[in-house]
Amino acid sequence: MPDDASTPALSAPEPGTREPGTPAPGSPEPASGDLGIADGLAQLSFLVQGVLGEVAAEHGLSVVQLRLLGVLRDRKPGMQELARHLGLDKSSMTGLVDRAERRGLVRRAPSPRDGRAVLVSLTEDGHALAREGAAEAGHRIRALAAHLTGDQRARLSSLATALVAGHSAL
Structure with missing residues (x-):
């Protein structure tokens, strides 16, 4: 069985431990529920993620x-930067961009700084779909x-x- 450090806590903490963000002993108890x-x-x-999945599916996207x-x-990042941000390996990133390019949503252009690299940007159709998806989501x-x-x-927004600011990758 994996140890607690590698498994997200989705149940009660171990006896004698306290989850960060919960009151210390003697502090007021959290709200019921x-x-x-x-x-x-x-x-x-x-x-x-459920909302994003619904919005994506309505537009034929994952x-x-x-x-x-x-x-x-x-932004117009390079493939490596995109892969890091989305948590994908190189071949998965290439396939993702290939599919979006075939749909006319993105384009690739050579990087002016590195002839071996390509930059990815949205097409007009891609911008329209991105705006619509962001508004719906x-x-x-x-x-x-x-x-x-x-x-x-x-407070929730703040x-x-x-x-997010404490863990931003891009």
């Missing part, structure tokens, strides 16, 4: 293809938080921004 940081973020990730379009909305993700108060949504 509090999932804790690991389970809460994991389940939130499942909700968001979630990774939708992410590719999102990454390319405001944004609307649906905001709907997930519709039952929260304005202050709760602002905390999510801080988490």
